[in-house]
Amino acid sequence: MTAKRILFTGGSGKAGKHAVAYLIDQGYRVLNVDLTPLDHPKVDNLIADITDSGQMFNAMSSYAGFDELEPGTGVPTFDAVVHFAAVPRILINPDNETFRVNTIGTYNVIEAAVKLGIKKVIIASSETTYGICFSDGQTNPHSLPLEEDYDVDPMDSYGLSKVVNEKTARSFQRRSGIDIYALRIGNVIEPHEYAELFPHYFKHPEVRRRNAFCYIDARDLGQIVDLCLQKDGLGFQVFNAGNDDNGAIIPTKKLAERFFPDVPFTREMGEHEALFSNRKIRDVLGFKEQHNWRKYVSVSGE
Numbered sequence: 001m002t003a004k005r006i007l008f009t010g011g012s013g014k015a016g017k018h019a020v021a022y023l024i025d026q027g028y029r030v031l032n033v034d035l036t037p038l039d040h041p042k043v044d045n046l047i048a049d050i051t052d053s054g055q056m057f058n059a060m061s062s063y064a065g066f067d068e069l070e071p072g073t074g075v076p077t078f079d080a081v082v083h084f085a086a087v088p089r090i091l092i093n094p095d096n097e098t099f100r101v102n103t104i105g106t107y108n109v110i111e112a113a114v115k116l117g118i119k120k121v122i123i124a125s126s127e128t129t130y131g132i133c134f135s136d137g138q139t140n141p142h143s144l145p146l147e148e149d150y151d152v153d154p155m156d157s158y159g160l161s162k163v164v165n166e167k168t169a170r171s172f173q174r175r176s177g178i179d180i181y182a183l184r185i186g187n188v189i190e191p192h193e194y195a196e197l198f199p200h201y202f203k204h205p206e207v208r209r210r211n212a213f214c215y216i217d218a219r220d221l222g223q224i225v226d227l228c229l230q231k232d233g234l235g236f237q238v239f240n241a242g243n244d245d246n247g248a249i250i251p252t253k254k255l256a257e258r259f260f261p262d263v264p265f266t267r268e269m270g271e272h273e274a275l276f277s278n279r280k281i282r283d284v285l286g287f288k289e290q291h292n293w294r295k296y297v298s299v300s301g302e
């Protein structure tokens with residue numbers, strides 16, 4: 001059987017490069033579409049701008065590499081599009097530019113995929129949709145844990161762009177009937193960052209309040225993308241993409257008492273279970289984390 005062909009936008013970035021490497025290891029063929037190429041021996045690159053609709057239609061109807069010229073049977077259709085390219089937070093570009101690139105870019109990517117007959121699209125949404133991360137001042141969530149049916153209400157241009165993207169995805173899904181899954185990605189941690197960052201986080205847990213103490217190992221994010229590629233027929237879905245536990249030493253109940261004292265809980269939680277809940281990906285997709293932070297950071301007394 002030939003490898004599934006995946007067009008991956010933003011594969012050169014922090015999260016994308018690990019997710020792409022994971023997919024390559026699972027046997028997928030990946031064409032990376034980005035403004036800068038990814039240096040990986042098995043990845044083909046196409047330099048293109050997601051804010052240009054013509055370039056997205058063109059990239060999605062392109063050969064993935066020279067070898068695809070050989071059979072003489074024309075350009076194959078991509079099996080799926082994974083869309084990670086974006087301005088990944090506020091305060092990189094002016095707010096209006098963040099909003100423009102993220103919303104127009106996502107519209108262009110989904111529209112091209114749908115109109116070219118690609119049957120699966122996975123887009124990167126964000127934990128920031130829950131409205132705590134980039135809020136002015138310290139805000140509380142309406143309830144905990146943060147789960148996918150929450151009424152998301154960010155007050156910043158980046159979080160808003162991701163909410164709009166989820167609506168764009170839902171709209172295209174309704175019209176086309178294809179599968180479009182939005183991953184509300186938690187704070188991405190690369191393998192080398194555990195040693196660099198977590199000791200500081202444990203000493204100063206308050207710095208993680210805005211992320212609701214969540215993290216997603218970049219390799220586990222690759223697994224989640226793979227599971228989404230394998231799972232067909234769910235229509236439009238939103239999934240939190242996070243690890244099982246909080247990125248904190250303090251148990252969940254105490255963490256909430258200290259940092260979110262007046263926030264009601266909608267259900268019982270496990271001792272260290274993440275406030276940014278990953279229950280849906282475990283239940284629906286069969287996610288099994290491979291990279292809990294405890295594998296990489298030792299805590300004295302544990």
Ligand SMILES: NC(=O)c1ccc[n+]([C@@H]2O[C@H](COP(=O)([O-])OP(=O)(O)OC[C@H]3O[C@@H](n4cnc5c(N)ncnc54)[C@H](O)[C@@H]3O)[C@@H](O)[C@H]2O)c1
Pocket residue numbers: 009010011012013014015016033034035036048049050051083084085086087088089101105124125126127128184185186187188189
């Ligand atoms: N890093 C996190 O903690 C985090 C958390 C939640 C959601 N996300 C989302 O995950 C995705 C990946 O984030 P990341 O941290 O890897 O970001 P990143 O900035 O490291 O990577 C983004 C990639 O997109 C590319 N890109 C930007 N604008 C583009 C354009 N106009 N056309 C083509 N390519 C363009 C960049 O060149 C880069 O390679 C983003 O959608 C981001 O919003 C990230």
